[in-house]
Amino acid sequence: MTLLLNITMLAILFPWVSFGLLDVDTQPWFILFSSVFFVFNLNKKLHFVILFPLLLFFFSVLVGLYYGFIDFLFVRAVLGSYSFFVVFAFFYLVKRFYVLPIKVVLFSNALWLLAGAIQSIWGKGVLSFLVTVRTTEDRGVTGLAPEPTYFAIFLFFLSWVLFLEKNNINDKVYKALMVLNFLFIVFVAKSTMVILFFAVLFMLYFSFYILNLRVLLGLFVCLTFTVVALPYVAILLDGTRVQGLLNFALTEPESLIRLDASINERLSHLYFSFKGFFNDYGFPHGFHQFGSELLEGRSLSNGVFWWGNNDNKIMSGTGALLYELGWLSLPFFITVGYMSVSRDCFKESMLFLLLFLILFSSAIPLSFSLLPMVLVLLFFYFNGELSNEFASHN
Numbered sequence: 001m002t003l004l005l006n007i008t009m010l011a012i013l014f015p016w017v018s019f020g021l022l023d024v025d026t027q028p029w030f031i032l033f034s035s036v037f038f039v040f041n042l043n044k045k046l047h048f049v050i051l052f053p054l055l056l057f058f059f060s061v062l063v064g065l066y067y068g069f070i071d072f073l074f075v076r077a078v079l080g081s082y083s084f085f086v087v088f089a090f091f092y093l094v095k096r097f098y099v100l101p102i103k104v105v106l107f108s109n110a111l112w113l114l115a116g117a118i119q120s121i122w123g124k125g126v127l128s129f130l131v132t133v134r135t136t137e138d139r140g141v142t143g144l145a146p147e148p149t150y151f152a153i154f155l156f157f158l159s160w161v162l163f164l165e166k167n168n169i170n171d172k173v174y175k176a177l178m179v180l181n182f183l184f185i186v187f188v189a190k191s192t193m194v195i196l197f198f199a200v201l202f203m204l205y206f207s208f209y210i211l212n213l214r215v216l217l218g219l220f221v222c223l224t225f226t227v228v229a230l231p232y233v234a235i236l237l238d239g240t241r242v243q244g245l246l247n248f249a250l251t252e253p254e255s256l257i258r259l260d261a262s263i264n265e266r267l268s269h270l271y272f273s274f275k276g277f278f279n280d281y282g283f284p285h286g287f288h289q290f291g292s293e294l295l296e297g298r299s300l301s302n303g304v305f306w307w308g309n310n311d312n313k314i315m316s317g318t319g320a321l322l323y324e325l326g327w328l329s330l331p332f333f334i335t336v337g338y339m340s341v342s343r344d345c346f347k348e349s350m351l352f353l354l355l356f357l358i359l360f361s362s363a364i365p366l367s368f369s370l371l372p373m374v375l376v377l378l379f380f381y382f383n384g385e386l387s388n389e390f391a392s393h394n
Contacts, residue, residue, distance in 0.1 A: 001037075001040065001098075004033065004036065004037055004040070005037065005094065005098060005101065006101055006104055007033055008030065008033040008034055008036075008037050008090060009101055009104045009105070009108075010104060010108065011027075011029040011030035011032075011033045011034075012030040012034070012087060012090075012369045012370075012373065013104070013105065013108035013158075013369075014108065014111075014144055015027060015030055015368075015369040016131050016132070016144060016145050016146055016150070017130050017131050017144055018130070018131060018132070019129070019130060020129055020130075023132075025132060025146045026365075026367055028079070030083070030087065030369050031079065031082065031083045031086060031087075034083075034086040034087050034089070034090040035086050037090050037093070038086055038089050038090060038093070041093050041097070044093060044096070044097055046089070046092070046093075047092060047096075049335060049338050049339065050085075050088065050089050050092060052331040052332070052334050052335040052338075053081075053084055053085035053088045053089070053331065053332070053335055053372070054085050055331040056081050056084065056085065056325075056328075056329065056331040056332050056335075057078070057081040057082045057084075057085045059081075059325055059328040059329075059331070060077055060078050060080075060081040060082075060325065061078055062328070063284045063286055063287075063324065063325055063328060064077060064078060064286065064287060066284075066286070067286035067287070067288065069286070069287065069288050073287045073288060073312055073313075074287055076287075077287045077324065079367065080365060080366040080367035081366060083366075083367045083369070084332075084366050084367065084371065084372055087369055087371075087372040087373065088335070088372035088375065088376060090372075091372060091373050091376035091377070092376050095376055095377070095379075095380045100165065100168070102165055102168045102169060105158075105161060105162070105165070106169065106173060106177070108158075109158055109162070109177050109181070110177075111144070112143050112144055112151075112154065112155060112158070113143075113177075113180055113181070113184055115127055115143045115144045116141050116143040116151065116184050116188045116189065117188070119141035119142065119143065120141055120188055124141050124142065127142075127144070130144065131144055131145065131146060132146045133146065134146050134147050135147060135148055139190060140152075140188055140189040140190030140191065141188055141189065142189075143155075143184075143188075143189065148189045148190060148191050149189075149191045149193050149194065149363070151188075151189040151191070152184075152185045152189035152190075152191030152193070152194035153191070153193070153194055153197075153364060153368075154370065155181045155184055155185050155189070155194075156181070156185060156194050156197055156198075157368075157370040157371075157373075157374060158181065158370065159177075159178055159181045159182070160370075160374050161370065161373060161374060161377060162174060162177055162178060162181075163178075164374070164377040164378060164380075164381045165377065182198075185198075193266075193362060193363070197359060197362075200355065200358055200359070201355060204351050204354055204355055204358075205351065208347055208348075208350070208351045209347075265315065266315050266316070266362070266363055268294065268297070268298065269294070269314050269315040269316050269319060269363075270315075270316045270318075270319050270361060271297075272290075272293050272294055272297040273290065273293075273314050273316055273319030273320065273322060273323040274319055274322060274323075275293075275297070276290070276293050276323045277319075277322040277323050277326065280326070282322075282326040282327040283326050283327075284324065284325050284326035284327075284328055285323050285324055285326070286324060287312060287324055288312055289312070290311075290312045290313075290314050290323060290324075291310045291311050291312045292310075293323075294310045295310040298310075315363040316361050316362065316363060317360040317361065317362070317363075317364045317365055317366055317368075317371075318357065318360050318361040319361065320365070320366070321366065332366075335375065336353065336356060336357065336375060337353065338379075339375040339376065339378055339379040340352055340353040340356060340375065340378050340379075341353055342382035342383070344382065345382050349378075349382055352378055356374070356375070356378075
């Protein structure tokens with residue numbers, strides 16, 4: 001069982017590595033191995049909260065069948081909800097009845113960083129035999145993901161995993177990986193979106209913890225350091241999309257949404273998916289209507305939303321759930337709330353809950369393998385006495 005556990009962990013931690021076998025971004029191997037592990041552990045006593053991801057999967061199938069379109073979009077949506085369920089169940093089983101192989105996590109983190117370093121030195125396409133690579137000269141490298149943004153997202157969530165498991169990690173190793181992950185996100189992946197993730201984290205932390213003289217003094221020191229360091233950072237980011245957006249945000253912030261194509265497209269998906277949910281009172285739209293909603297919405301937006309294809313793939317995790325499943329997406333939000341909120345650590349748990357929901361509103365799909373991992377680790381982070389039966393018997 002230990003071998004299967006470790007293989008499954010590796011599949012989850014490298015969800016886009018294909019070795020050229022399948023011409024799709026997200027590979028199915030972590031879903032397959034998680035399913036096998038789950039079947040072999042059906043005799044274990046499972047927590048009732050696992051029923052909610054299972055309900056979400058059932059509702060996805062129900063909505064797809066209701067609209068009668070059995071095609072690639074239907075299969076992708078159903079597999080996305082199933083992967084969330086089965087990976088969630090896998091990590092609950094691991095944390096409850098086994099020991100999380102933290103060395104596998106640390107080794108995987110090191111490999112991700114190594115991949116980014118190799119691409120930075122020998123070229124962005126050097127690892128294209130392992131994973132599909134989509135990037136441009138003004139963007140960063142992709143690591144073991146298909147795009148720089150996903151490389152940065154993966155490192156961000158991997159850092160979250162490290163934080164939640166830091167009691168099981170050597171302190172020097174933990175600090176080194178956290179610093180390296182941050183530096184690779186900013187200077188190697190060069191992802192504007194994930195840099196915004198850090199801004200969101202900072203604002204939430206600042207809002208949740210009482211302001212006092214020490215905090216204000218620390219903020220002043222940080223701002224002073226930022227002002228001094230900014231010219232040197234600009235040199236490192238010279239010619240990149242991040243530098244262009246920073247310059248534009250400082251000179252014409254009100255026009256940023258109109259002139260940056262990527263931001264414009266992502267915000268349009270977020271806005272019109274939420275708009276569709278509220279306009280139709282939470283009735284499910286299925287997996288084939290968003291393209292029409294997007295086309296009509298952009299034509300009526302007076303040029304505010306102008307960029308992107310009118311396809312049915314919604315570039316927002318929260319938006320996709322609300323628009324496609326409507327109120328039937330409620331099991332997901334119940335799962336997130338139950339796993340994240342703790343009475344004993346209410347302030348910290350609410351910070352993590354809001355952070356999770358805000359980040360999931362970005363272009364993170366439900367099938368992203370670290371989503372359920374973070375949720376399960378949050379639960380055991382706040383309820384450490386439950387973890388774990390294997391350790392308590394040895």
